[in-house]
Ligand code: SF4
């Protein structure tokens with residue numbers, strides 16, 4: 014075992030894993046995390062704690078992760094390369110591990126111009142690939158990036174990375190996944206999938222390369238409550254593929270919320286049958302309370318004992 | 320070349336409001352090519368300033384000059400005499416020119432009239448784009464001659480971020496995703512394997528993170 018975490022145990026046991034997103038608040042209130050943790054408690058194998066998501070200042074992902082942990086939820090700390098240099102990252106990695114955090118997800122991060130401090134200087138001292146390799150080096154080689162030895166208590170983290178099957182260049186996306194695996198990724202969460210066809214095409218390429226045997230892939234899903242949300246994402250979020258049929262289906266639905274849940278459950282069914290996928294990652298943006306409902310209907314509850 | 324863009328007239332007027340006689344100094348180098356600081360730009364700006372100051376009822380005298388390059392003592396020294404009667408210098412060279420003047424003439428203030436932007440070239444008539452950030456350790460050898468340091472908003476070294484879409488950068492719809500360009504070029508050159516190497520974190524000391532840099536050409540030292 015690389016970590017002692019539940020997520021790794023579930024995945025190595027060959028069980029279909031479930032993770033969900035838990036966004037920290039834009040204030041210092043721990044209750045917000047505790048409340049959201051209740052939607053996750055017992056329902057997921059890990060909760061992603063986002064790191065200043067969309068470049069908007071929020072409570073630190075490590076602090077929020079420690080609070081989630083105290084509520085019995087296993088956090089997956091997200092770390093973006095935008096806001097910290099290699100010194101700060103390594104120090105925070107040690108801090109996170111010391112607080113009992115077992116999973117770390119490495120990302121580039123949305124550019125600061127999208128957020129509420131567009132005039133900030135960004136860092137990108139290391140990129141997401143180099144961050145993955147750095148965490149692996151700390152864990153497996155017991156060394157800091159510079160080569161100095163970590164004499165004891167190296168951070169035992171299960172290393173995650175992201176993949177976006179819908180960004181360009183499309184053919185490079187599988188190569189990039191292979192590269193992340195080489196760098197040291199243990200599990201992958203994908204960008205949210207609306208275009209099942211394109212995702213299936215990508216998974217086929219992944220399987221053809223045998224990459225699914227080297228890494229656990231969790232398919233990202235976002236339940237939506239209205240066709241407007243889909244339209245917004247289609248027009249405003251780079252690297253997303255949203256089929257028009259899906260928008261039409263949501264638009265003509267009598268009960269759009271129910272339709273959104275239905276679509277998500279159908280997608281989970283399709284994903285369960287797909288070769289190479291080890292689980293799902295739910296990102297119910299601003300709709301965390303729906304997590305247990307969807308999981309129940311998709312037959313993913315109760316979670317296995319490991 | 321170095322590309323610079325003239326500051327707004329209001330800002331320039333404000334920065335010289337205390338003076339009755341100035342020297343307006345252009346440069347015959349890069350900024351002449353990018354239209355913002357050559358002989359013609361000096362003429363134009365001088366007349367704009369004079370008209371504005373006349374309107375304010377505070378006329379100003381301007382000595383106009385444009386050395387071949389403002390970034391070398393030997394060229395700016397030719398204007399030493401003219402400078403004696405001026406209270407200040409308004410420079411429309413790049414930031415290097417301004418500092419060369421400041422160092423040479425310690426008792427006279429040199430005010431910048433330009434915002435120095437980047438190193439680049441004209442991709443079409445009257446349109447310049449950035450191409451090099453002077454990182455001090457060039458990677459163009461394995462990127463197909465396309466620079467991710469100057470042209471990727473995240474300075475990524477291991478391929479495109481998840482926001483690359485239809486060849487366009489997530490940060491600006493009018494900017495190519497440089498990693499798409501690199502991918503396409505390496506594919507053409509049959510060198511996609513260059514992208515499979517996990518590139519190590521960059522040593523930023525050769526860039527701007529270890530203070531002022533210096534280049535010595537030993538063979539030419541006297
Ligand atoms: S890699 Fe560095 S030196 Fe080479 S073009 Fe880019 S910024 Fe300039």
Ligand code: SF4
Nearest residue numbers: 471479480488489496
């Ligand atoms: S879209 Fe391309 S150029 Fe823009 S930040 Fe991402 S990788 Fe860099």
